[in-house]
């Protein structure tokens with residue numbers, strides 16, 4: 454029998470939350486195209502869709518906005534813990550520890566509640582902003598009740614009310630990052646929850662899984678590549694050199710998508726609106742076009758196209774988000790999808806318990 458490694462092709466659960474179709478380039482959240490949600494809806498509306506199964510009406514949206522607003526202020530014990538953690542602990546470790554600490558006796562209940570998912574989602578951006586500023590010796594910024602989720606994140610990081618176009622671009626990125634089927638972190642969160650552990654422990658486990666470089670994404674490597682290329686006229690020679698030496702072009706190729714990554718397509722539209730005509734965006738577009746041509750030449754038949762990281766990098770550059778916040782920001786987005794999956798898992802729960810094939814030595818029986 455052929456060896457299956459990494460559970461590739463194995464169906465681990467049924468879900469109503471998201472469909473990833475890599476052959477067709479489809480990403481669907483509960484019946485809606487993720488790319489349409491990203492371009493035309495707010496973070497709050499998309500989160501409501503994933504948690505509750507439908508887009509909110511006006512009243513539901515206002516109520517969700519109020520609940521998120523009320524949860525965004527950091528509780529005192531969270532501040533104390535953040536201040537006590539070593540400065541050398543990277544942000545993903547900080548998030549894992551602080552999220553796990555929220556599972557007090559009162560909160561560590563079964564089944565998990567959607568109100569916990571909402572509170573955690575609202576808190577995460579405040580935790581990231583607080584920690585980021587404190588490492589720079591800057592005072593924390595309280596959330597602004599008039600701003601929505603994405604705008605508040607930028608506001609709490611910088612202390613300045615963000616340019617609405619920047620908040621819109623970040624919103625699109627956050628929506629596209631919310632959900633992506635049975636990826637490693639979602640699976641790990643569902644496995645933890647399936648033991649009837651609490652939502653905070655399950656999100657903490659998912660964060661630990663997201664932290665690894667094979668999952669958490671590296672738009673910073675795309676930025677490094679664009680910076681090294683520098684100008685359009687250098688792009689082709691630079692990329693030929695990488696490919697001739699067996700290297701990989703960052704931001705291209707995907708394990709699942711064998712056609713255009715729909716998230717890259719949506720982010721291209723958003724970035725174009727944000728920075729259209731800007732030389733760095735023109736360079737990104739030129740690099741993309743050249744890379745796809747060269748990948749078809751050097752790797753025929755491998756179906757290598759632009760992935761989400763390429764345009765995520767363009768958005769991050771445009772809104773000036775520091776590179777060390779890329780994976781934490783992705784985490785803040787994916788928390789919505791993780792928690793939707795955990796609530797779904799709780800509703801149909803059976804503990805995950807796969808088997809392994811023993812390949813070790815056997816004891817010697819008798820003579």
Ligand SMILES: CC(C)(COP(=O)(O)OP(=O)(O)OC[C@H]1O[C@@H](n2cnc3c(N)ncnc32)[C@H](O)[C@@H]1OP(=O)(O)O)[C@@H](O)C(=O)NCCC(=O)NCCS
Nearest residue numbers: 671700701702703704705706707708752755757760761762
């Ligand atoms: C994302 C990625 C790991 C998916 O890999 P995968 O589906 O396992 O594909 P493989 O690693 O098996 O690659 C298949 C072939 O395409 C080539 N290939 C894949 N992505 C490539 C890239 N970005 N640049 C150059 N060649 C690439 C591989 O070298 C391999 O060639 P070979 O058949 O001659 O050995 C891979 O495309 C990659 O490394 N991309 C660059 C990093 C990146 O953008 N990461 C962010 C992902 S969201």
